[in-house]
Amino acid sequence: MNMTNKNVGSLLGQLESLNESQLRRLLVEHLTKQKLGLTWEASAIERDAALNADLVLPRHCAEWSQNPEGGTRNLIIEGDNFDALRLLKATHAGKIRVIYIDPPYNTGNKDWVYNDHYVGANDRWRHSQWLEFLYRRLTLARDLLTPDGVIMVSINDENRARLELLLDEVMPGRRLGSLVWRTKDTGNDLSQRFSHVHEHILVYANAGFKFNGRATDRSKFRNPDEDSRGDWSPQPLTTNKTLFERKNTYYPIQDPETGYWYPCDPDSVWRFASEKEIRSRFPDNERAVQAALAGLRSGTIEQLIENKQIYFPPCKPSDVMEFASRDELLAAVNAGKGPVLPKKKTPLLRQDLPDLDFWVGKPIAPGRPSRKEHWTAKPQEERLAPLSSWIAGLNEDVALFSDDGDEEPVVLRSARGGVATEEVKDVFGTKAFQHPKPLSLIKNLLQQATRPGDIVLDFFAGSGTTGHAVLALNAEDKGQRSFILCSSTEATKKEPAKNLCRDVCAERIRRVIQGYGGKPGLGGEFAYLQLDKVEVPDLPFEADAAHAFQLLALRRFGEARPLPAGPVKRLGQSGDCAVLLCERVDAETIASLVDWRARNGAARLAIYSPRPSTLAEQLAAAGVEANCYSLLDAVMRGQVGGGANE
Ligand SMILES: C[S@@+](CC[C@H](N)C(=O)[O-])C[C@H]1O[C@@H](n2cnc3c(N)ncnc32)[C@H](O)[C@@H]1O
Structure with a gap:
């Protein structure tokens, strides 16, 4: 930033007003500032002052609570979430397992009130104000997490990079990744010829956190060959590498019991090394052979076959192919009548392959061998399929391929954004809130991120979708998750009586608990808290x-x-x-x-x-x-x- 004389003068004027300890604080900040990362205009002095300005105290409003006679862990807190988070720092530090937030995205499009006014698109300080606003809240929120806690933050594509760098600063080294979901089916930005139809959910987690994944389907484990080690499931023997990328694992396999041969797929070669192939590479050099064998991460195909870890599917002798000469083999290959992959039907033998002569006179079986994964050989914690970063639409057809033949990832599903507005309208009969998140999105996310007794916090609760999702999930799995929702009133000078927290957020949760529009209530309760601020003296x-x-x-x-x-x-x-x-x-x-x-x-x-x-x-x-x-x-x-x- 270029400093004009006027700027320097006003900066010096500001420094004059600081006392010695404040000057020291500034100097420390200046000297220790990270050199790599995000910078934005902010004052450490103002930050400290905001934190310590006063004390935040909770006031229980029985009138707006649901079932106010008893105690409850479900809280709806009305007020600026900076104050709500300061209170929670005193009451819930280290106790929150999952935080989900959907903050204002800083579009410049009347989506965000700061210091009682909307921050417009042309505001010179728009990005810095937004980053500082979130920084102050995220640093408080971070300290609420359990050692295995997670924070998930929704953001649009435009602001994702800035927010991600900010989160890197707030939770260094804790980035788990991001999920992507499709918000709508049609695009709108004709001027750019680019259609924004997706959003991100950034995930930062403490060390002990894992998404739940999905337990391995036990029914996929069977024992068709009466293996004495018990049930097993067939895992592919191939990688996604071609013959040209990894020629060392391109070799034929023979079933020692039947004598039938199985060609390697040139587009997807075997995963395991072959001792025979290694020996052919280092003739008369036993030391090189032993060194190559010692460097392998898993056993060779010969060992797997000897240990009966490879399954050769049974086949009828009439289905086995054999070609008496190279010409006969070539004629079959060129006519598309040679050996093929069973499902894809792509040819396994081609004229351009280096080992075509090998196959003359060999019995070639039609099926594919697979590796046996025994149920008892996998520790419980590894019997889990991971979560996919791709969130699919409710009826979207997704074809997923897992690497290494492990379980296919778990795909979350979400309705498009427009459905969410209808969901809130369903509760109130009118369009009570702009841009809520779909219930299915939050519910499915929480199903992956929570355990049944966890506390879930949303400090940009808006219409209360997160609370609704917690209640719906509890109703489904009889869980005891609780929610803490913080929402502002959204009152402005123009609309001083507006109270979004009470009239939309809490009211939605109340209707979900009691039932609405003919739908049965999910049950539950919450306490409605307001905040009073008191100066220490x-x-x-x-x-x-x-x-x-x-x-x-x-x-x-x-x-x-x-x-x-x-x-x-x-x-x-x-x-x-x-x-x-x-x-x-x-x-x-x-x-x-x-x-x-x-x-x-x-x-x-x-x-x-x-x-x-x-x-x-x-x-x-x-x-x-x-x-x-x-x-x-x-x-x-x-x-x-x-x-x-x-
Ligand atoms: C994008 S909306 C969240 C919508 C929510 N996910 C839903 O499904 O309804 C962001 C909300 O944060 C609220 N908000 C903005 N600044 C706030 C603040 N400082 N404290 C509390 N809430 C705030 C806004 O009023 C708005 O309702």
Whole structure:
């Protein structure tokens, strides 16, 4: 960037206003900045200030929750997701297994409100603002993941490269790959003569993550030849290399029991080396032969045949071909009547092949030999087919070929984007939301990425498709997955009363739970949370017991719970210890605590209160043993500085 005098002057002016520690912070950032990667205009000072500006506290809104009487792990959080993520950092750090997000794509096309206004296509800072907006949120989100957690991010083709570099910065070395899905059947960009009909889902994961894949189909394992090692499945013996690419594994194979021969396919040669072929390459040089054999990654074809690892399909003697002379063989080959591949019918012998004479006078069998893969020889974790990066349409015909003869990959399927708008319309009767994702896309993704007890987070929840998908998946497999959805209200100066989170996201999930349009409800519940922001010095005055109770219930028990009445509020049970919150330390509280253990059958008490030492003293005087913790420290923990020993 070219610095004009005016720019330099204003930069110096800004530096004047910084204190010493802020200047140090800038210098460290400057000196340690990565030299390879993405750069965008951003200020580390503003970033720190945004993080530490205030504290975020949850408020449970019973009125907009579903089944508010009980506790629930399903949360819908209204507000800017930066604040929601700051709260989750204090309550769910290291606990989220799957994050899926579909952020605004920065199209410049009124898809993204930043600082209360839409960021337009000609905004000079459009890309930097978008990257910084996502960077701040992704760095918080990353720390919520379990050690085997994954984050999947939807993005269009135009912004994929920028977002991928950003994710490389947020989760270095954690890129797993990307999935591609087709969004529509018709194109629209006539000016470019290029039709954008696909989007990406970028996948970044912590070390322990794996997609579920698909368990190997046991029914494919049989035992037609009564092998004493049990059931096996036939695996191709060939690679995708041609004779010209890998001539060393082009050789004939003979069944030692029948004496029949099998030609190699010149377009797809054998996978395994042949000792006989190696010896023919190094005549009179045993050392070279042994060195070549020692360098092989698997056994030779001769060893496989000797160990009865190769299956030769039975054939009728009348189907075996034999040619008495080269002319007879050539005539058959040229007339298309020579040996062919059983399914594709492409010729196995051709006039241009180097070994045509070998086949004169040899009995040539029609089938193809295969390698036996025994069921018992494969460890359980390897009996899985991988996930394909290609997401096919619901009725699309996909022909997949697996390398190395392993299981064919699992293909996810998704409806096109337009179907998603209809799905939301189905719930509300009107077009309540622009550009949701198809339910099938998210449901199938989650089926591959989650296990039945996982927490799934979507902090750009929009119309709540991710929550809908979690409920649908649970209904299908009786799973106990839970969701956390964060959505803004999308209120602007023009539409101050708009509340997308309450009226679309939560309302959709409520209708899915209760049933809509004649469809039965899937069941379930959620807590609706709003966020209050409190500056640290004001905490003792502005944070109340309801805030603290919710924060601690979420952190310690992973649930939002309705606030109990009375001076002693039970948060939950941890082993034999009852965890309580007392808003005040007064005679009524002490009186309630004196026989609390006996009344509620708890062996030990842990109590949060605003004055833990006073409470501990007064309880000791009344003969009650309890561990007392500072409520204020507990509320601040995870968001500001250090905290209590909980
Ligand atoms: C592309 S939509 C997500 C659609 C969603 N996947 C669905 O299927 O309905 C992005 C959503 O993110 C919301 N959003 C944008 N900025 C946000 C912010 N800072 N905090 C919370 N939500 C935000 C927008 O209001 C919009 O609803």
